[in-house]
Amino acid sequence: MEILGIGSTEFLxxxxxxxxxxxxERLARVAREAGKLIRDLKAYFNSLSDELKNELEVLDExxxxxxxxxxx
Numbered sequence: 001m002e003i004l005g006i007g008s009t010e011f012l013x014x015x016x017x018x019x020x021x022x023x024x025e026r027l028a029r030v031a032r033e034a035g036k037l038i039r040d041l042k043a044y045f046n047s048l049s050d051e052l053k054n055e056l057e058v059l060d061e062x063x064x065x066x067x068x069x070x071x072x
Contacts, residue, residue, distance in 0.1 A: 019027050
């Protein structure tokens with residue numbers, strides 16, 4: 001398993017260091033906040049992707065109308 005170029009061994013080392021540095025209480029809070037941030041970012045990028053798809057559909061329709069007008 002590889003996430004952002006980080007293998008499972010490296011991920012475990014990072015988590016162990018985070019647990020040592022932050023402690024179990026703060027680590028749980030940081031993990032919750034990170035999860036919320038990731039969820040919000042995912043929702044934002046999904047929204048952005050949907051908006052881009054809609055704009056591309058409009059552009060395709062405009063190009064189709066342009067082609068029809070140039071044929072005449």
